[in-house]
Amino acid sequence: MNYYLVAVNTPFNRSLLTYSSELDLCAGDLVLVPLGKNRKEKGCVLDKITDVKKLAAELDLDKIKKIDELFVGLPRLDERFLEFLKWVSQYYHYPVGQHIFDVLPKPMKRPQNVELLEGINEPLDYELTSEQASAIETIEKKLDRFHKTLLHGVTGSGKTTVYSETIKKVMKKGRNVLFLVPEINLTPQFLKVLKQNVSGKILSYHSSVTNSEKYKIWNLINDDSEPYIMVGVRSSIFLPYKNLGLIIVDEEHDTSFKQEDRCPYHARDVAIKKAHSEGIPIILGSATPTIESYQQSIAVKDSYIRMAQRPKNISMPEVEIIDGRDRNSRVSEDIWPFTDKGLQRIKEKVAEGEQVLVFVNRLGFASFVQCRSCGEGFDCPNCSVSLKYFKRSESLNCPFCEYKVPLPDSCPSCGNMKLLQKGFGTEKLQDVLQREIPEKKIDRFDRDNIKNFEELKSVLKSFKEGSIDILVGTQMLSKGHNFENVNLVVVLGIDSQLNFPDFRSNEKVFQLLTQVAGRPGRTHKQGQVLVETLSPENKIFERVKNYEWKEFYEEELEVRGILAYPPFTRMCALYFSSRFRERASEAAIWSKNFFEYVKNKKYGDLEILGPRPLSIEKRANKFTWNLLLKTSDINSLHGAVEAFQAHSKFHQSVSVKVDIDPQQLS
Numbered sequence: 001m002n003y004y005l006v007a008v009n010t011p012f013n014r015s016l017l018t019y020s021s022e023l024d025l026c027a028g029d030l031v032l033v034p035l036g037k038n039r040k041e042k043g044c045v046l047d048k049i050t051d052v053k054k055l056a057a058e059l060d061l062d063k064i065k066k067i068d069e070l071f072v073g074l075p076r077l078d079e080r081f082l083e084f085l086k087w088v089s090q091y092y093h094y095p096v097g098q099h100i101f102d103v104l105p106k107p108m109k110r111p112q113n114v115e116l117l118e119g120i121n122e123p124l125d126y127e128l129t130s131e132q133a134s135a136i137e138t139i140e141k142k143l144d145r146f147h148k149t150l151l152h153g154v155t156g157s158g159k160t161t162v163y164s165e166t167i168k169k170v171m172k173k174g175r176n177v178l179f180l181v182p183e184i185n186l187t188p189q190f191l192k193v194l195k196q197n198v199s200g201k202i203l204s205y206h207s208s209v210t211n212s213e214k215y216k217i218w219n220l221i222n223d224d225s226e227p228y229i230m231v232g233v234r235s236s237i238f239l240p241y242k243n244l245g246l247i248i249v250d251e252e253h254d255t256s257f258k259q260e261d262r263c264p265y266h267a268r269d270v271a272i273k274k275a276h277s278e279g280i281p282i283i284l285g286s287a288t289p290t291i292e293s294y295q296q297s298i299a300v301k302d303s304y305i306r307m308a309q310r311p312k313n314i315s316m317p318e319v320e321i322i323d324g325r326d327r328n329s330r331v332s333e334d335i336w337p338f339t340d341k342g343l344q345r346i347k348e349k350v351a352e353g354e355q356v357l358v359f360v361n362r363l364g365f366a367s368f369v370q371c372r373s374c375g376e377g378f379d380c381p382n383c384s385v386s387l388k389y390f391k392r393s394e395s396l397n398c399p400f401c402e403y404k405v406p407l408p409d410s411c412p413s414c415g416n417m418k419l420l421q422k423g424f425g426t427e428k429l430q431d432v433l434q435r436e437i438p439e440k441k442i443d444r445f446d447r448d449n450i451k452n453f454e455e456l457k458s459v460l461k462s463f464k465e466g467s468i469d470i471l472v473g474t475q476m477l478s479k480g481h482n483f484e485n486v487n488l489v490v491v492l493g494i495d496s497q498l499n500f501p502d503f504r505s506n507e508k509v510f511q512l513l514t515q516v517a518g519r520p521g522r523t524h525k526q527g528q529v530l531v532e533t534l535s536p537e538n539k540i541f542e543r544v545k546n547y548e549w550k551e552f553y554e555e556e557l558e559v560r561g562i563l564a565y566p567p568f569t570r571m572c573a574l575y576f577s578s579r580f581r582e583r584a585s586e587a588a589i590w591s592k593n594f595f596e597y598v599k600n601k602k603y604g605d606l607e608i609l610g611p612r613p614l615s616i617e618k619r620a621n622k623f624t625w626n627l628l629l630k631t632s633d634i635n636s637l638h639g640a641v642e643a644f645q646a647h648s649k650f651h652q653s654v655s656v657k658v659d660i661d662p663q664q665l666s
Contacts, residue, residue, distance in 0.1 A: 153307030155518020175245020234267035367423025445473030
């Protein structure tokens with residue numbers, strides 16, 4: 001009889017269980033195992049137990065359950081890939097068995113064919129700038145080993161060209177390339193560019209790829225007959241690559257690379273680990289790199305490349321800050337939340353045959369609805385938030401759960417017929433613009449209006465072809481798009497993000513405004529950006545307006561050094577959720593006391609903040625409290641969390657989430 005350590009697909013921290021089998025299995029074999037009385041569950045063999053005498057001293061061998069069968073439908077995970085998945089699970093303190101089966105596609109009996117793009121490697125219709133040529137040369141020197149390079153190029157500086165030329169060099173050596181993008185809406189653009197400039201197979205992997213296609217991709221990427229490029233979102237880091245020669249993480253600053261549910265990994269950081277273990281280079285690209293990436297890269301020789309010029313000497317857009325508090329800026333309330341200057345500039349641009357982007361990072365028509373008479377609002381019964389008003393569906397929707405009700409004709413409390421709509425979102429902006437410029441086509445680019453990948457591609461195609469004059473959108477619009485006929489961007493509603501209770505709020509606003517400012521004027525003339533704000537005196541607007549990125553980074557680093565925030569410390573956030581408020585708070589308070597105990601015993605530099613309820617304490621009928629750990633020693637952080645997981649035992653109604661290197665704290 002053989003004995004194996006199996007990682008079982010369960011949410012429990014200690015998901016490693018011992019099983020027996022007469023089969024001669026290897027690490028990476030996928031199996032079905034008995035769990036509990038009548039349940040069968042998937043598992044992955046991690047190791048064969050060779051010291052049976054030691055096992056017999058610890059367990060009754062006759063009571064060890066047998067593995068039922070090999071799990072048909074997916075191949076064995078190779079040793080290197082399995083070690084990589086184990087590292088991710090260990091680093092993020094997430095059950096290894098659950099993580100393995102989170103990333104695997106569901107088994108398919110009849111996999112469908114996957115459409116492959118073939119690059120055609122057309123002759124270059126552009127000349128490399130001196131900055132591009134220098135960047136390519138610097139990166140090429142490190143292609144034979146692990147090296148992390150931050151490519152910090154202004155928007156429109158030609159980072160994609162640097163990527164393409166580097167990819168060609170890697171594929172000429174017969175090696176494969178992983179190209180990570182933050183969101184699905186960027187994949188069509190990069191696929192088009194790569195198809196024109198690079199020869200070889202091009203694959204894509206994202207949420208709209210069917211499970212059958214995912215299964216087929218798992219098999220295709222192990223075909224060594226021809227090198228390929230994989231263009232994918234964060235989950236594509238967990239494909240079983242062989243013969244990788246390069247990883248590129250574009251828009252490395254983007255928060256979409258961080259998964260907030262299940263295993264809360266950061267794809268950029270996992271990709272760096274992957275590149276290190278494979279001994280290959282990795283390029284992190286962004287016009288607005290994170291403070292952490294910037295600080296780490298400038299400390300290492302040849303790890304930081306700055307590209308400050310756009311090709312053909314096209315100037316960076318002119319940024320203008322408009323004081324939204326000035327009553328003279330808005331003659332009529334009918335155009336709210338636009339100012340007269342903002343609306344007039346939009347009208348002028350579309351009259352000249354140009355297109356315009358309007359950005360606000362809020363969905364819906366109104367942020368909330370309130371009775372004019374008694375002041376009663378409409379709150380979600382499942383979450384501690386107001387319901388948003390969506391005009392198209394005439395409904396009140398919760399931004400956090402699925403709760404949705406029709407807009408009532410009168411106040412449920414006092415019967416008054418007059419309901420006030422307060423705040424604004426993308427729907428409101430589209431409504432005002434359509435009323436003010438009825439002859440123009442105005443569309444929205446947000447999650448409410450775009451439900452799937454095909455609709456996304458359709459809207460982008462229509463806008464690029466000129467059949468849409470004004471596109472109103474959320475943060476989806478700020479990322480990496482190149483619209484040739486756009487020379488004006490108008491930004492509204494940025495103040496709420498500046499006041500967000502997060503030490504990264506300034507950084508995120510700076511990144512967002514700089515990225516948005518990079519959309520106009522990318523081809524033949526200088527673009528314009530209008531930012532309407534209620535706090536124009538905030539220093540961040542001066543930094544954005546004058547493109548004073550270095551001053552901004554230095555100021556942020558100084559503040560974070562004083563307050564001991566990343567990159568000078570490492571953090572872990574713990575979240576305690578329950579349907580009962582007192583259960584969540586009790587678990588958080590007990591945990592604080594536990595960490596105080598281990599701090600005094602072993603981890604003296606551990607700083608414990610909280611516990612406290614989240615700013616939105618109740619979401620989907622669960623109350624959540626959090627606790628924040630800070631330390632300059634990552635090993636101390638992991639050690640404290642491991643001790644906590646080994647000793648904590650809460651009421652069954654309480655769930656605990658551990659988030660290493662959290663990207664948001666509320």
